[in-house]
Amino acid sequence: MKGKGEVRTRRSLAQHWLKSESALESIVRAARCTKDDRVLEIGPGTGVLTRRILPVVEALISVEIDRDLCKMLVKEFGKKENFLLLQGDFLELDVESQLGNFEKFQNQNKVVANIPYNITGPIIEKLLGTISNPNIRPYESIVLLIQKEVAERIVAKPGSRVFGALTVRVQYLAECEYICTVPAKAFHPAPKVDSAVVRLIPRELEKQADDPKFLETIVKLGFSAKRKMLRNNLQSIIERDELTTILEELQINPQARGEDISVEQWVELSKKLKEKAKQNDGSENKFDNLDKIDIMDEDED
Ligand code: SAH
Numbered sequence: 001m002k003g004k005g006e007v008r009t010r011r012s013l014a015q016h017w018l019k020s021e022s023a024l025e026s027i028v029r030a031a032r033c034t035k036d037d038r039v040l041e042i043g044p045g046t047g048v049l050t051r052r053i054l055p056v057v058e059a060l061i062s063v064e065i066d067r068d069l070c071k072m073l074v075k076e077f078g079k080k081e082n083f084l085l086l087q088g089d090f091l092e093l094d095v096e097s098q099l100g101n102f103e104k105f106q107n108q109n110k111v112v113a114n115i116p117y118n119i120t121g122p123i124i125e126k127l128l129g130t131i132s133n134p135n136i137r138p139y140e141s142i143v144l145l146i147q148k149e150v151a152e153r154i155v156a157k158p159g160s161r162v163f164g165a166l167t168v169r170v171q172y173l174a175e176c177e178y179i180c181t182v183p184a185k186a187f188h189p190a191p192k193v194d195s196a197v198v199r200l201i202p203r204e205l206e207k208q209a210d211d212p213k214f215l216e217t218i219v220k221l222g223f224s225a226k227r228k229m230l231r232n233n234l235q236s237i238i239e240r241d242e243l244t245t246i247l248e249e250l251q252i253n254p255q256a257r258g259e260d261i262s263v264e265q266w267v268e269l270s271k272k273l274k275e276k277a278k279q280n281d282g283s284e285n286k287f288d289n290l291d292k293i294d295i296m297d298e299d300e301d
Contacts, residue, residue, distance in 0.1 A: 007046050009189060013066055014116035017046055018145070020186035023197070024052060030179045030199050031112040031143040033057050038105060040139075042090045042113040042123060047073050049114055054083055061105045063090045091122050107137070114145040117191070121166075124154075128173040128202060131209070131216040135173075138202035142174070151178055151196035156259075163259035165223040171263045172208065172215070174200040208267055215270040222258040222266075229257050230269075238273060246272045 009015040018024060027049060033039060037057045044050045044062040046069065054060050054077065061084045064070050070087045077083045084105045086098055099106050115123050127142055129135035146154075149162075154170045155178045156163040170176060179197035184190040209215040222233050230247070231240040231254065238246075244254040250268050252261055261269070 006188075007069070007072070010066065014118045015045060015066070016187040016189060016191050018048055018114050018182075018186060019188050020182065023145070023180075023182040023186045024048060026180050026182075026197050027112060027114070027143060027145060028052050028056075030197055031110060031141065033110065033112070037110050038108040040095065040108040040111045040113075042111070043116050044073055044085075045069060045114070047076055049112065050077060050083075053112055054080060058082060059084070059105045059108075061086065061095065061099075061108060063088060063093060063095065065089050091119060091126060109140045111139050111142040111144070113143075117147050117150075117195075120146050120150055124170065124200075128170065128200065131169055131172050131219070132213040134205055134212075135202070140201070142200040142202070143179075143197065144200070145182060145195055145197050148181060148194040148196040151198045154198060154200075158260055158262045158265075160259065165219050165258075167259075168219045168223075168263050168266050169216075170200070172203075172267070173205070174202045176200050209270055211270070211274055214274055215267060218270050218273060219258075219266060227257060227259075229255055230261075231255075233258065234273075238276065242276065246276065 007017070009017070031039070031053070033053060033056045035056070035058055038059040039053055039057050039061070041050060041053065041060060041062040044064050050060065050062055050073065059082045062073065063086045064073060065088060067087060070085060073085055077085070082104070084099075084102060086093060086095065095108075096106065111127055124144075127135065127139065129138075150166075153162045153164055153166050155176045156167045177199045179199055182195040182197060184192070184194050186195070218234065218237070221237065222230055224233050231243045234243055246269070247254045247256065250265060250272065252265060252269070
């Protein structure tokens with residue numbers, strides 16, 4: 001699609017150009033960029049955000065998949081010493097290994113991006129890692145423009161209808177803040193859905209789960225059937241009565257569902273279940289089944 005004087009857009013690459021000044025300002029403000037920051041941007045597109053970040057940071061490295069856009073970006077920003085453009089698929093690229101001689105761009109401490117929405121989940125996973133395999137060199141902050149509906153799931157509080165496995169996975173790894181809503185009409189072409197700016201601050205993980213792999217698995221199981229009580233969703237690994245006792249010890253309502261308990265309570269629950277598994281060791285052990293559960297398939301609505 002291309003009108004007069006416009007850059008054509010590729011729908012397959014989720015290209016929607018952000019045109020709202022106030023939305024751009026909100027993103028930049030949320031990132032709190034300073035002259036010491038080395039920033040990573042994913043999907044610069046026509047460079048609207050790049051243009052604002054570049055003058056205020058030490059270094060900016062942008063990853064763009066579209067070759068034609070890369071040519072435009074090089075034309076506009078190529079001479080700036082603190083700008084580096086990588087052409088490629090962010091999900092495939094090992095950014096750090098591309099930076100051999102470009103020391104000044106290494107060890108980025110922040111991410112600021114209006115990302116392609118079709119790969120929101122994989123991008124967040126690449127930036128934060130997973131519960132069992134967190135990013136070993138976490139960013140100080142990650143500010144993203146994403147679909148509003150995904151933003152709401154990421155920042156959801158226990159008891160919310162949209163609290164799910166994604167909520168627990170992301171909130172376990174990062175503090176999550178909803179910054180502001182950006183309406184569909186702030187883009188050209190307008191996407192079908194509204195968007196939102198979120199800020200993720202990766203957490204120190206030392207005091208968290210003893211066995212992250214185990215936590216990851218029970219979170220997956222706990223949300224395996226929607227709107228079901230934990231004691232039903234977890235019955236393949238623990239007797240309902242045993243779970244009721246554990247939930248009572250943790251002062252959680254025995255009728256709670258996955259979406260009713262906080263991330264901290266999920267961590268506590270996984271510890272208790274793990275202890276139970278140890279006690280049961282040697283006897284017929286339902287926890288043995290855990291290896292067979294595929295935790296990676298996408299489980300959100
Ligand atoms: N930041 C711009 C563009 C956002 S649209 C703006 O705010 O206007 C999303 C951008 O991500 C597009 O430029 C698209 O080409 C790019 N993109 C899509 N898939 C990508 C991928 N896998 N890796 C890197 N960039 C990608």
